[in-house]
């Protein structure tokens with residue numbers, strides 16, 4: 040009788056005639072599932088934060104009686120909540136008040152408008168379905184461009200703009216993708232049943248824990264291939280069931296012996312690269328390396344890649360700043376898109392904030408969901424999504440949902456979207472069977488709460504317990520090579536500093552004089568301070584400014600709305616440069632010139648002048664542009680006739696041609712390279728390939744100052760941080776962990792009270808740690824237990 044009823048409940052006609060009841064039954068089902076899962080999860084999870092990194096710091100802090108975060112927390116919490124309640128995501132860490140990060144009542148009111156509180160989101164009704172797809176025209180690649188051809192592809196209205204301008208950019212058109220077709224909800228493959236075990240038996244890093252000094256040899260031998268090993272559950276002394284990654288089945292793609300060569304790694308190549316004597320590398324240069332730096336994933340990164348792509352597990356991977364989360368995420372996206380290359384809309388690339396989304400070429404989680412700010416009930420959100428074909432299709436087609444910077448996603452949003460997914464996809468499994476790939480570091484910037492509410496971290500959501508198969512931590516810090524500095528940053532991360540570290544951080548207040556004259560980038564908590572600092576520096580340069588205006592395009596035609604989407608983009612709408620201005624590259628160009636590279640504008644140049652100088656230099660056997668500014672060029676020529684000819688040619692060329700900044704970059708190895716910097720593209724792209732908004736701009740920003748919010752994710756060789764106005768938990772850690780070394784870091788107003796870790800986060804990571812203990816590591820071999 041009971042089973043007959045159950046059958047009836049799930050039959051098609053039952054669904055048709057009693058949809059609410061069906062929905063409730065599904066929810067009940069999942070709730071039961073969640074409860075069972077939740078219980079199982081008491082014993083859950085992984086860790087990576089061995090007591091090596093946690094405990095000594097804590098004890099040391101207690102020993103010297105430093106103010107703990109707990110003692111200062113209530114005041115700060117109140118303070119930061121006041122601010123956070125009234126901010127949108129872009130302004131969350133950037134007050135408009137120069138003195139203090141507090142807002143005036145009008146500011147608060149303005150910022151409190153519903154559509155700004157959660158930053159950018161897409162109202163699907165704003166998108167024109169009938170956006171005309173333009174055909175491919177003139178694919179001529181520019182031979183002297185500093186940009187890879189694929190970065191100069193134009194879309195939509197960009198083409199019209201580009202055609203109107205005198206730009207010599209190649210007129211390429213993105214191949215437009217058609218609207219996705221609605222399909223039946225697809226469940227996750229039955230071949231990959233969801234494993235509900237929690238693990239964190241992570242390999243301790245050979246560099247950090249085995250031998251503190253990196254091996255001298257050219258290559259570092261990683262674990263030998265073990266092939267497919269049976270998943271092996273082990274019981275720790277605390278009764279925790281853990282599964283070792285080492286015993287996870289490995290696919291052939293990543294099970295191969297991982298050999299990381301120093302040469303291949305960005306972080307280790309620098310000292311080996313000779314000073315670039317050719318200075319110019321143009322598209323026609325055979326030696327020119329294109330695209331992003333070639334990075335070989337470490338063994339732990341490869342395993343996560345495998346677990347996501349081949350084994351299709353739902354995963355949260357974390358790790359301290361600089362452990363390569365973003366590098367790994369980009370590889371995961373690439374691999375998943377390749378895997379689903381015929382149906383790329385199966386992979387939804389999203390991030391909690393517009394800035395993070397723009398950095399990975401995705402959309403915000405809100406935009407993906409198509410549920411606006413998602414403050415309403417699940418029923419309301421479901422009906423809203425159902426009314427919009429595009430949103431509906433997205434929910435039905437998505438197989439993998441990637442969320443970057445998940446530390447800034449609120450728990451309530453997570454739970455709502457999880458339920459929405461189940462209801463819309465008519466699939467009672469967590470998140471309607473969508474595979475989740477989450478990444479971020481909860482010790483960095485926290486979620487922005489709704490007005491009047493306290494923000495809850497996503498790890499506090501029910502979804503966290505039910506939808507994730509594994510929580511995995513990356514342990515090897517790539518950004519800093521100095522073990523001592525890594526240790527100090529770890530203590531900072533936890534908000535517990537030893538006396539020794541406090542002394543060392545205080546010592547870093549000293550002035551640093553850089554022989555080459557390039558100044559460190561200053562990081563500030565508020566946007567106002569950033570603008571003031573950059574403005575002041577630019578004023579001191581007595582040169583004519585040149586403004587580079589971004590060419591924006593995309594399927595969103597409403598300019599205001601598109602601007603809003605793009606306001607989080609690292610590339611500004613208007614870039615004002617002057618000769619001698621200090622700039623920072625915001626895209627990876629090749630192995631040497633990467634996001635964060637510092638340089639100085641030495642001139643503005645058009646193609647003809649560039650080619651002419653290159654030719655002259657070749658003929659004279661010298662390096663082209665070996666002068667401080669372009670002004671000296673013609674006068675340096677020995678022959679008067681030649682000089683005159685050149686001046687005339689330059690005049691002619693400059694009157695008709697677009698000029699680009701010629702920038703002399705400082706390389707990590709101490710050398711220099713001078714390149715012409717051309718436009719690159721940033722896209723805000725929906726899973727179906729539709730580019731909602733696109734910005735084509737010179738990949739440079741003024742490097743005198745940037746906000747801590749914008750610096751999140753960056754790697755910087757020269758940094759100056761004033762902690763005087765830091766007001767949010769995680770801010771000091773985010774700011775200081777951008778630096779690659781103590782040598783290139785100056786800290787003003789350091790105080791242990793500025794170092795605040797959220798107690799819930801400390802607890803979250805501590806729990807993970809104390810549940811599973813430390814995996815024992817023996818040489819290069821990872822042991823699966825027993826755990827302490």
Ligand SMILES: Nc1ncnc2c1ncn2[C@@H]1O[C@H](COP(=O)(O)OP(=O)(O)OP(=O)(O)O)[C@@H](O)[C@H]1O
Pocket residue numbers: 304305306334335336337340358359360361362363364365366367480517518751752753754776
């Ligand atoms: N496998 C690798 N080999 C060599 N270098 C790497 C590797 N992975 C990451 N890196 C380098 O380490 C630095 C930090 O990487 P990444 O920005 O991905 O770290 P992250 O964990 O995302 O840091 P954050 O939390 O600060 O955003 C970058 O310079 C990156 O190029």
Ligand SMILES: [Mg+2]
Pocket residue numbers: 364365366751752
């Ligand atoms: Mg990152």
